[in-house]
Amino acid sequence: MTSTVGEPVGPEEDSGPGRSAFHNPVFDQERAEAAIRELLLAAGEDPDREGLRETPARVARAYRELFAGLYTDPDQVLDRTFDEAHEELVLVREIPMYSQCEHHLLPFHGVAHVGYIPNEKGRVTGLSKLARLVDLYAKRPQVQERLTSQVADALMRRLEPRGVIVVIEAEHLCMGMRGIRKAGSMTTTSAVRGIFRSSASSRSEALSLIRGT
């Protein structure tokens, strides 16, 4: 179990084309356990009663998993590329996505659609890597807009494709189970780069494939 505190720096800062500057923080299990115990005390609960005794350790382990994307370099996901001489759209639709909003640390979840048009060398990556990339950026304290842009920007950086389109549709539990209580309301965000930004016809073709029409 890791118990070192990572440097208080962001996991990643964009350093332009090529690789991102990735700092490798680690999850402090002991500190997280103490914080959950404090939360239970603050709520007026008895963290030593039988049902709660294991809860701080359990919750800390759960958060280590939910925030796992803070500890992996996103560029590593796209390290393996190959030249396939395919210069048309590659689109993976309906990738299940679970994240948590950084405002309330409550889940937002839904699906991501990720598409790109490889460059003239036809540089592509494995299809699973698109889903891995979504997962990695989702497993952090997030906002949906940033998640969408980060996936698009990582693909632009590592594949240097002609264009990238990312659409995420999600329900935010902080809007459903508390606050405004609009359960079921869906938020759609998109990030378009390269040809999808400059060409309305490329964009609308991709969007109609994303919609399944």
Ligand SMILES: Nc1nc2c(ncn2[C@@H]2O[C@H](COP(=O)(O)OP(=O)(O)OP(=O)(O)O)[C@@H](O)[C@H]2O)c(=O)[nH]1
């Ligand atoms: N733009 C954006 N906002 C988000 C996201 N997730 C949660 N939020 C919003 O973050 C905002 C935080 O607002 P605050 O007024 O600081 O917090 P609050 O008093 O708990 O707000 P309410 O949720 O309206 O009760 C809320 O409007 C949330 O709906 C996200 O991914 N993107």
Ligand SMILES: [Zn+2]
């Ligand atoms: Zn929220």
